[in-house]
Amino acid sequence: MSRVVVLTGATSGIGRAAAREFAGRGDRLILAARSPATLADVRDECVAAGVEALAVPTDVTDDGALDALAAAALDRFGHIDVWVHSAATMAYGRFTDLPPRVFDQVVRTDLLGAANSARVALRHFARHGGGTLILIGSVLGHVTAPYMSAYVASKWGLRGLVRALQQEARDTPGVRVSLVTPGSVDTPVYQQAANYLGRLGRPPLPIATPQRVARAVVACADRPRREVSVGRINLLMRAGFTALPTVYDLLVGPLMRWGGLTGQAVEPHDGTVFTPNPTGEAVRGGWLPRLPRLPGASRLPWGDGG
Template sequence: MSRVVVVVGASSGIGRATARAFAERGDRLVLAARAAQTLAEVRAECADAEVLTVPTDVTEPGALDALARAATDRFGRVDVWVHTAAVMAYGRFDELPERVFDEVVRTDLLAVATSARVALRHFRATGSGTLILTGSVLGHITAPYMSAYVASKWGLQGLVRTVQQELRDSPRIRLCLVNPGSVDTPVYQQAANYLGRIGRPPPPVSGPQRVARAIVDCVDRPRREVSVGRLNYVMRVGFTALPGVYDVLVGPLMRLAGLSGRAVDAHDGTVFAPNPASEALRGGHLPDLRQLARSVPGPVGAALRRRLG
């Protein structure tokens, strides 16, 4: 039986990969993001599924309630609610404009809380459902020049743990948190930047399809928290067990691996408004293995393409 799945933040990166992954399962989709133009592109990529697109700015009052109404009006219910929408900003905390810091927190924490509240109210009314939120390894560790994003992800970690405790009396309602490490998405280029150097995901970098598979797997095998990234646990152990060493190393490593050598003037990125031209599945930080797989003939190539998403 196909599920009704809402994906918030479906226009780019992890959300776009997640939409594709659920479409391949034959689920019915409600896709939300700010840019209607990009949503139409994602809908075309999910051509084998029944798809409703709902342009949604998660920071607008009432927008997520309207999204839930649109989903139930079209499909009668929601079985799975996935929230992947996020923005990012680079800059020293005291040099990052207050309005930018506040908007990142509004998008990455407060809007996620609203999204969870809307989904859980629906699931309470129907008696069951799966809510999947995307956090980050930066909800367990810190990195310089990303204060707003880190503060949001730490807050989300605490919110999720609290709500999971409150859901113990509702075993048919599941809340899962998926925490990626570095992922090949456009969010780094789209980020607001008041640091002067364009950001990038430090290695090792995962593809967005890998995170999408973890999200889809949470529907079949719900877990409290899932980590996606080979070094996530290593970094968490270092942050907790050797805080002095971690703090000495994290700045130089961030400047070496987390920032490119390309200079950039100060700008707000997509924090306040979308840029459809920059929205894509990948950010160009890894080779496109799916493109390479297209050159492999026969069933082996088809299997590789399915695996890569």
């Protein structure tokens, strides 16, 4: 039987890949993001795959927006089985160079937006006999890196929030809370990030595909787990951060400048922190080569690419 899935951040990166993955499973979707035009494109992709999909333009930082999103889902489908929060923004810059308004908005989107999603979803699940909440974290919720202070602070806060919610959910039968923790992923978030550092950011190697993260999200919907890590060196990074903090701090700056930044100079800008950029939204960010389509690959509208 198909599930009813609410998905924020559905127009780009992991969120858009997850929308396609759920659609491929036959689930009914309520898609949310800031850009109405791109959101309509994603809805059309899902409908072409043979599922019902509703597009609800939503800014997770707006008061009441997530309540309205839930109301739209209930009006269309009558209930919600899974709520996935994928909406996120990013900013590069030394902490003292990052405008406070940019820092605050990243935290508002990545942490408080996730908290508001969780609040709305969990209240619904408690009233209607259960459901699964899946929040998208980051390996930067377990370790730190320079020049990304707002994102790091948000993801550390999100990990703490999820742990508390998991503890509270023990008192609510049928409610499950999962955290999916990717490392570097080939999405457009790096190009779309605010930048006050002067060099374009990039995902450090090794880089996972958003489709791989999306499969982990759907697996959590099928069989909820407390936390799923997606990334070949995530656990190694976490071990080094905890066991060898002095060595980690000595190496992380040079490695970030070498592997986490490109040589491309950029002028200071706010990226998509405050407003979306529909022309930059896609599943993939172009950091990995695309493989040719293989015989027998998916015949869904988007094929096996991004």
